[in-house]
Every structure is written in C-alpha cells, then in structure tokens.
Amino acid sequence: MFEELPALSSLSFFQMSALCYHVPLSDNLVTSKKYLLPSTSKYLDEESFARIYMGFNELKILLHIEVDVPFQEASLSDFRKTDSIELFFDTRDLKEKDIITQFHHHFVFFPEKIEGTLGREITRFRTDDMHMLCEPQSLVATPFYGKKNYILDIEIPLSALHGYDPTAFKRLGFCYRINRKDADPQHFGISSFEYAIEKHPSLWPSLSLINLI
Numbered sequence: 001m002f003e004e005l006p007a008l009s010s011l012s013f014f015q016m017s018a019l020c021y022h023v024p025l026s027d028n029l030v031t032s033k034k035y036l037l038p039s040t041s042k043y044l045d046e047e048s049f050a051r052i053y054m055g056f057n058e059l060k061i062l063l064h065i066e067v068d069v070p071f072q073e074a075s076l077s078d079f080r081k082t083d084s085i086e087l088f089f090d091t092r093d094l095k096e097k098d099i100i101t102q103f104h105h106h107f108v109f110f111p112e113k114i115e116g117t118l119g120r121e122i123t124r125f126r127t128d129d130m131h132m133l134c135e136p137q138s139l140v141a142t143p144f145y146g147k148k149n150y151i152l153d154i155e156i157p158l159s160a161l162h163g164y165d166p167t168a169f170k171r172l173g174f175c176y177r178i179n180r181k182d183a184d185p186q187h188f189g190i191s192s193f194e195y196a197i198e199k200h201p202s203l204w205p206s207l208s209l210i211n212l213i
Contacts, residue, residue: 016189016205020172023055028155030055030062032111037188044191047164050178052188056166056209063087065178067111071143071150072181074110078115082181085109090173090201091163098202103130103163104173106198111143118143118152121160122193124198124205134160166209175204 021034030053040201053064055079063086073082089105093098100123109119116143121133140155158164175197189205190197197204 013112016037018207019210020174020207022166022209022211023054023057025059028036028062028063035064040189041186044187045186046186046191048186049180050177050186053176054174054207057173059158061089061156061161061164063152064154065152065154066149067151067178067180067182068149069180070148071111071145073098074112074114076110076114079108079110079147079179079180080185083111083150084177084179085154086177086179086197087114087154087156088173088175088197088201089156089161089164090204091161091165092169093173093206095173095202095206096202098198099127099129100125100201101127102131104201105161106164107139107156107160109139109141109152109154111145111152119154126199136212170209173201174205174207 005080018038024143035053035055037052037054039048049069050065050067055062071083075082076085087107090103092103104123105121106123107119107121117136119139120136123133138157142153144151175189175190177192177197185192190203195203
C-alpha cells in the first residue's frame with residue numbers, strides 16, 4: 001500500500017517563509033539582489049531554470065522573472081503543458097482554512113499575447129466566499145526574448161488583489177509554478193507533483209513584507 005504513495009519532499013514537513021522588500025513608489029525596478037526570492041528546487045528534487053525577483057508597495061506587486069529556457073509556445077487551453085507562469089497570492093495569509101476564499105488569487109501569465117493579453121486571473125472558488133475576477137487589461141506584463149531565455153516583467157495592481165493592504169497586513173501567502181513545454185515545471189515551496197497547489201492555500205509559503213515606508 002505505502003509503495004503506491006508519492007515520495008514527499010523535505011519541504012512537505014515545514015512551513016516555508018521568505019522576505020519580500022518594499023519598492024519605492026517612484027521606482028518600478030525589482031532587479032537588484034535583495035528582491036530575489038530563494039530557490040527551493042533542490043528541496044523539491046527538481047531542476048531550477050528560473051529566477052524570480054519580487055517587491056511590493058502600497059499600489060502594486062512587482063515581479064521580474066528570468067527563465068533560462070527559450071520561449072516555444074503559449075496556450076490558454078493547455079497552459080500547463082506550454083510556456084506559462086502561474087502566480088498564487090493570499091492577501092491575508094491566515095492559513096486557517098485550506099480552501100480558496102475571497103483573499104486568494106491565481107494568475108497566469110504568458111510570454112506572448114493570448115486573446116489580446118499577456119495575463120489573466122483564473123482563480124476557481126469552491127464556496128460563495130469569493131471576489132470578482134480582475135479585468136485582464138489591469139495586469140501589466142512586458143516580455144523580453146533571447147535565443148536561450150526569456151524575461152517577463154509583471155505588475156499586479158491593487159485593484160486586482162482583493163484584500164491587499166500591506167499597511168495593515170505584513171505577510172502574503174505566495175506560490176508560483178513556472179511551466180515549460182515538454183519538461184517539468186519549477187515551483188516555490190510546494191510541488192504540484194505532491195499537491196494540487198491551486199486547492200491548498202494553507203500550504204503556500206509566507207512572505208514577510210519588509211521595509212514599508
């Protein structure tokens with residue numbers, strides 16, 4: 001019986017946390033080293049092929065994502081089997097209930113436009129505790145392409161993050177899954193080979209919001 005169960009990573013037994021630093025309102029750059037999130041790939045027994053920089057301020061969350069594989073294909077209907085970036089946020093990070101509520105958000109971004117946009121919210125709620133999905137046009141993304149890599153700069157505004165208030169709540173629940181065509185994804189803190197990430201927000205790592213001025 002136990003032979004049929006998947007092997008659990010070492011992170012499955014711990015609640016992971018990391019730091020996320022404030023970005024001045026006059027500066028949209030999060031490319032300096034202090035914004036770089038730690039890689040958890042070695043603990044999840046997976047290949048690390050991307051670096052994620054992330055910062056926040058009162059108006060938005062900013063990400064700079066460097067992917068060390070060339071862009072091949074994007075597909076909305078089959079985004080987990082092609083090139084895409086999934087971002088998961090819990091704007092209250094309470095971890096009291098392991099269900100998706102109004103404070104949880106699931107976004108997907110692409111290296112090229114799909115139906116006129118580079119990103120959209122795809123949160124799936126299981127109860128009436130929900131929010132209206134944001135308009136895709138409110139999400140800002142800028143791609144850069146290289147022969148062996150691509151970069152995606154992302155801005156998620158306050159209007160797209162229900163419950164987001166870094167002046168009152170000093171933590172975010174956060175997770176990501178970076179998908180690539182014909183190969184396994186990269187994760188942050190929790191692997192989708194062990195859990196359905198989009199259904200278990202209590203397992204998402206916590207980000208402490210630092211240096212809010």
